[in-house]
Amino acid sequence: MSGPTLALRDVCVSYGKIEAVRGVSLEVDAGRIVTVVGANGAGKTTLLNAAMGVLPASGSMLFRGRSIADDPIEARVTAGLSLVAEKRELFGTMSVEDNLRLGAYTRPRGERPGDTLDQVYTLFPRLKERRGQAAGTLSGGERQMLAMGRALMAKPAVLMLDEPSLGLAPRIVREILHLVAELRATGVAILLVEQNARAALRIADYGYVMETGTVTLQGPAAALANDPRVIESYLGAAESAA
Ligand SMILES: Nc1ncnc2c1ncn2[C@@H]1O[C@H](COP(=O)(O)OP(=O)(O)O)[C@@H](O)[C@H]1O
Ligand SMILES: [Mg+2]
Numbered sequence: 431m432s433g434p435t436l437a438l439r440d441v442c443v444s445y446g447k448i449e450a451v452r453g454v455s456l457e458v459d460a461g462r463i464v465t466v467v468g469a470n471g472a473g474k475t476t477l478l479n480a481a482m483g484v485l486p487a488s489g490s491m492l493f494r495g496r497s498i499a500d501d502p503i504e505a506r507v508t509a510g511l512s513l514v515a516e517k518r519e520l521f522g523t524m525s526v527e528d529n530l531r532l533g534a535y536t537r538p539r540g541e542r543p544g545d546t547l548d549q550v551y552t553l554f555p556r557l558k559e560r561r562g563q564a565a566g567t568l569s570g571g572e573r574q575m576l577a578m579g580r581a582l583m584a585k586p587a588v589l590m591l592d593e594p595s596l597g598l599a600p601r602i603v604r605e606i607l608h609l610v611a612e613l614r615a616t617g618v619a620i621l622l623v624e625q626n627a628r629a630a631l632r633i634a635d636y637g638y639v640m641e642t643g644t645v646t647l648q649g650p651a652a653a654l655a656n657d658p659r660v661i662e663s664y665l666g667a668a669e670s671a672a
Pocket of ligand 2: 474592
């Protein structure tokens with residue numbers, strides 16, 4: 431198959447008179463990590479919600495070359511898009527394993543959930559250890575693993591992650607992003623949105639910098655991490671942090 435797995439072209443999203451996303455274009459390929467970095471309020475979450483069909487948007491959205499711009503959220507999920515939202519909504523009183531099994535509910539193809547569960551447990555051994563534990567009793571990092579694992583149970587072609595590092599200690603951030611990097615090998619296309627530009631650019635293949643609703647810079651992640659404009663605005667402090 432040719433072309434990107436997901437391509438957004440000139441996407442605009444407004445909340446009433448506020449234009450939160452203004453003409454954003456980006457592409458994500460299978461087995462690649464693309465990151466969108468930017469400060470709080472830049473429009474990152476709005477962009478992901480628009481791609482998922484949660485918010486109305488203008489512009490074109492192609493999934494494997496086919497337009498999904500007019501598809502409702504359910505159709506995008508069935509097609510293979512998955513969003514791990516910033517809030518990591520889990521069923522706190524249910525076990526880790528039951529949360530994971532719920533993730534398989536939207537699975538489009540005829541695969542057996544048990545096979546995927548084994549794959550998720552291989553990626554996240556910590557979740558296997560805690561399979562019978564109530565999700566509400568997990569640590570912040572484990573909750574993020576569970577949210578990602580649940581999304582993977584649907585066997586998505588595109589995994590969108592909204593600030594998986596948010597609220598986690600630096601050591602846990604490294605662990606979570608290392609796991610995201612490992613997901614690349616499964617062939618899923620990953621769209622990673624992060625305020626933590628340093629950590630995101632370290633694992634990504636390609637990056638976009640978003641400022642007040644528009645993309646101001648883009649390029650290979652390593653080049654962005656060495657770009658003086660990015661260093662000054664996003665990587666300036668704490669050279670050795672996270
Ligand atoms: N539900 C909403 N209603 C009105 N404005 C919103 C809403 N959600 C977000 N915004 C505004 O849209 C802009 C982008 O927000 P958001 O996408 O959450 O940014 P980010 O995820 O990069 O922090 C901000 O100015 C924010 O205040
Ligand atoms: Mg956000």
